[in-house]
Amino acid sequence: MTNSIVTQVEVEPAINMARQSLYRFAAISLLDPRSGSWEQLDTLRTSGVLEGACAVVRGTDTAKADPLGFGELSLEYLTPEEVFKTIPANSNLLNAEYEHTFGLLVAKACPPYETEYIDGKATFQRSNALADVSGFYRAFGLKVSSQYPERHDHVVLELEFMAFLLGLERQATEEDASSERVSVCREAQKRFFREHLAWWLPAFAKLLSRENSDGFYAALAEFLSAFVAAERALMGVSAPAGPASPSSTERPEECDGCELAS
Structure with missing residues (x-):
């Protein structure tokens, strides 16, 4: 067995476990706090899991996107540190920030x-x-789940689905790294990410940051902008041709003249 094959076999489980952790972290961070997300975030803040996962991705050469797409950030921004620092002191405060950002109906400024x-x-x-x-x-x-009914295109569900696919790939790889199941999981990840996340998530993050100039969701927006770039690089997905924009949003002042506002 060559060194390159040994390296690939040893590294892939680690990077996929890290990616799965980051997708779940992003999903939890965007959950309605009434579902108990504050408690989950508080546990993650002291576990060290996310810091390790980010370090694994940042240390992977193929995770560097070059060039960056619209709204994306480089790998150095892939860290949970600022997100953890800005988690509100309790679930009530997080819920207030969530409602300010997303409202009780479909948010017009940064719809998820x-x-x-x-x-x-x-x-x-x-x-x-x-x-x-x-x-x-x-x-x-x-x-x-009927307990938390939500439209299937909600960002939390799409992020959770990517985490689910990575879990399936890890399981299939452990059983037989050369099996067709591994290829099916990888192809599904790439297609779903390309067609249902990569093209709009950077715009969502940018608008999320605009609605929250500082605080928890602003820090999360920065994390998402770096994560989507890393994922795009890892899966070999090209940057979208131009930025997306919710059809109901008003023209962003800081993006005067750019396609995000058109």
Whole structure:
């Protein structure tokens, strides 16, 4: 067995475990705090798991995106430190910040739904995108919990699905690294990320930061902007041709003249 093969076999489980942890962290951070996310974040803050996961990804040569796409940040920003520093002191305060950011209905300033970033007049395209997301979930035997009903294109569900696929790949790799199941999981990750996350998540993060000039969600936006760039590089996904923009959002002042506001 060559050194390159040994390295690949040893490294892939570590990087995939790290990526899975980061997807779950991002999903938990964007959950409605009424679901108990503050308690989960408080536990993660002292566990050291996220710091280690970020270090693994930052230390992976193929995780460096060059060039960066619109709204993306470099690997040095892939750290949970600022997110942990800005977690509100209790769940009530986090919930207040969440409601300020997302409101009680669909947020107009930074909607957490993929299809809100598709032209509002393109109803057929929106329906197709939502159906495709739902099809991915069904193909892998998943359905949204009735306890927390949410549209299938919600950012939390899409991030959780990526974590789920990485878990399946890890399990398949442990059983037989050359199996077709491994290839199926990897292809599903790449396609789902390319078609349902990479193209709109940077714009969502930018708008999230705009709504929160400092504090928890501003720090999380920075983390997301670095994470999406790293994931794009790791999976060999090209940067989107241009920034996405929710069809209902107002023109961002700091992006005067750019496509995010168009």
